[in-house]
Amino acid sequence: MVEKERISLCNDKEVKNGEYVLYWMQASQRACFNPALEYACLTANALNKPLIVLFCIMPGYLAASFRHYKFMVEGLQENSDSIRKRGAAFIIKAGEPCEIITELSKNASMIIFDFAYLDFMKAVRKKAAAQSVCRVVQVESNVVVPVAAASSKEEYSAATLRPKINAVVSKYLDYEEEKTEIKNKISDPQIESLTEQQAKEYIQNFKRNNRYFDESSFTGGYSQACQKLEVFIKDKLHNYAGMRNDPTCEVQSDLSPYLHFGQISPVYIAKQIIKTLSESAEEYLEELIVRRELAHNFVMYNEDYARYDSVPVWAKKTLAEHLSDPREYYYSPQQLENAQTHDEYWNSAQNELLLRGKMHNYMRMYWGKKIIEWSETPQKAFEIMVYLNDRYEMDGRDPSGYAGICWCFGKHDRPWSSRRIFGNVRYMNDKGLERKFKIQKYVQRIENLKKGR
Numbered sequence: 001m002v003e004k005e006r007i008s009l010c011n012d013k014e015v016k017n018g019e020y021v022l023y024w025m026q027a028s029q030r031a032c033f034n035p036a037l038e039y040a041c042l043t044a045n046a047l048n049k050p051l052i053v054l055f056c057i058m059p060g061y062l063a064a065s066f067r068h069y070k071f072m073v074e075g076l077q078e079n080s081d082s083i084r085k086r087g088a089a090f091i092i093k094a095g096e097p098c099e100i101i102t103e104l105s106k107n108a109s110m111i112i113f114d115f116a117y118l119d120f121m122k123a124v125r126k127k128a129a130a131q132s133v134c135r136v137v138q139v140e141s142n143v144v145v146p147v148a149a150a151s152s153k154e155e156y157s158a159a160t161l162r163p164k165i166n167a168v169v170s171k172y173l174d175y176e177e178e179k180t181e182i183k184n185k186i187s188d189p190q191i192e193s194l195t196e197q198q199a200k201e202y203i204q205n206f207k208r209n210n211r212y213f214d215e216s217s218f219t220g221g222y223s224q225a226c227q228k229l230e231v232f233i234k235d236k237l238h239n240y241a242g243m244r245n246d247p248t249c250e251v252q253s254d255l256s257p258y259l260h261f262g263q264i265s266p267v268y269i270a271k272q273i274i275k276t277l278s279e280s281a282e283e284y285l286e287e288l289i290v291r292r293e294l295a296h297n298f299v300m301y302n303e304d305y306a307r308y309d310s311v312p313v314w315a316k317k318t319l320a321e322h323l324s325d326p327r328e329y330y331y332s333p334q335q336l337e338n339a340q341t342h343d344e345y346w347n348s349a350q351n352e353l354l355l356r357g358k359m360h361n362y363m364r365m366y367w368g369k370k371i372i373e374w375s376e377t378p379q380k381a382f383e384i385m386v387y388l389n390d391r392y393e394m395d396g397r398d399p400s401g402y403a404g405i406c407w408c409f410g411k412h413d414r415p416w417s418s419r420r421i422f423g424n425v426r427y428m429n430d431k432g433l434e435r436k437f438k439i440q441k442y443v444q445r446i447e448n449l450k451k452g453r
């Protein structure tokens with residue numbers, strides 16, 4: 001059963017006696033533990049219609065690079081195989097989803113969307129639902145606790161959201177996948193579609209960034225995500241609580257790219273982690289559920305999430321008061337992008353982003369704080385951080401990215417004692433990295449990564 005809090009209406013059109021039920025798979029690119037797909041299967045069976053699952057490749061999606069498209073299409077074959085096994089059709093189209101959905105709605109009984117949090121994709125869903133001639137319903141499938149079920153307002157911090165999540169989370173962790181089979185099976189829907197191979201060829205024509213950064217070290221797909229989870233549980237979880245902040249230890253799960261593309265479910269991950277009874281499980285669930293869903297709360301209730309305007313008033317005030325503090329270094333966006341600063345730790349972090357497609361969490365904080373220190377204004381720092389994060393992080397263009405960037409400016413944090421440039425916003429420096437970690441080990445690892453390219 002899909003929990004009712006996940007389901008909402010997108011238009012006021014009638015359910016039609018059409019030829020099929022359509023599920024547009026966009027945010028939840030997986031066939032397992034996907035409440036939107038489950039709801040689509042149940043709807044198709046209730047209406048005694050076949051189910052068509054549509055996947056659209058949108059050229060020019062936000063700041064997505066070739067590496068993101070590549071990761072995305074790597075997951076397609078597995079999804080289409082699983083969906084076809086359940087008796088539904090899987091079609092792939094290239095182009096503007098609104099137009100494609102509007103056209104397909106003419107023969108549909110009902111349409112199901114998965115849920116979007118970012119403006120751009122919310123707008124696409126709104127327009128597609130308005131133009132469709134049948135009922136459209138959306139299902140929130142990429143969080144453990146649906147955002148509105150946890151809180152009806154923008155939360156101040158993890159401390160204010162945590163008790164609200166904890167009060168209801170067990171209900172959502174009880175979810176068991178049913179893998180409903182489609183009764184009215186369909187093998188060929190007679191709708192033009194790219195094959196998975198053609199989808200791979202299609203994205204080869206997309207603009208590349210440059211010769212180094214075409215690819216990341218991640219391969220997309222559900223099995224890849226499950227493999228990462230398995231390795232994490234077996235080899236890393238026991239050290240997670242004590243070592244997750246240390247950039248010289250590789251104890252993070254590396255699941256964020258898969259979560260970002262919806263290639264694995266946070267509910268599934270949480271259930272697997274809970275089963276381990278590991279002492280680190282609580283710390284991991286704090287990140288996966290409380291921190292991640294705080295980020296979703298932020299983008300859902302703060303329309304300025306990708307702009308400096310979303311920074312808290314106290315932080316904007318203190319940063320403005322320190323605007324004329326002398327800065328020892330200024331770097332242009334190009335110097336930052338090319339990792340050309342005086343700070344070898346920062347350069348290593350930026351190179352990790354460029355080469356690997358994923359920067360260590362602790363270095364992301366340091367990276368952001370230094371960009372504030374080396375930019376003419378906090379506004380410019382915010383812009384360059386969004387640009388680099390969205391363009392190169394495999395998990396970029398995500399609620400956690402905008403919340404993480406805003407955190408560097410004081411969001412979800414508290415005022416600290418006053419410092420040059422930062423005022424009361426928390427400050428970080430290289431001495432801290434040297435004191436806490438064998439940071440040269442990190443520098444060396446990234447150097448080796450560079451040599452390997």
Ligand SMILES: Cc1cc2nc3c(=O)[nH]c(=O)nc-3n(C[C@H](O)[C@H](O)[C@H](O)COP(=O)(O)OP(=O)(O)OC[C@H]3O[C@@H](n4cnc5c(N)ncnc54)[C@H](O)[C@@H]3O)c2cc1C
Pocket residue numbers: 244251252253254255256257259260287288289291292293295359360361362364365368389393395396397398400401402404405407408
């Ligand atoms: C400046 C900055 C930018 C960031 N940009 C992104 C981004 O674009 N996309 C992104 O997913 N995360 C971002 N984060 C948050 C965090 O760094 C990553 O989620 C984490 O490093 C992902 O690696 P992992 O999956 O190995 O994490 P793990 O430590 O294994 O954590 C498991 C999961 O918990 C969630 N999580 C962990 N830490 C955080 C956090 N601080 N905030 C929210 N969720 C968290 C993620 O979904 C992660 O996959 C950013 C943080 C900062 C400070």
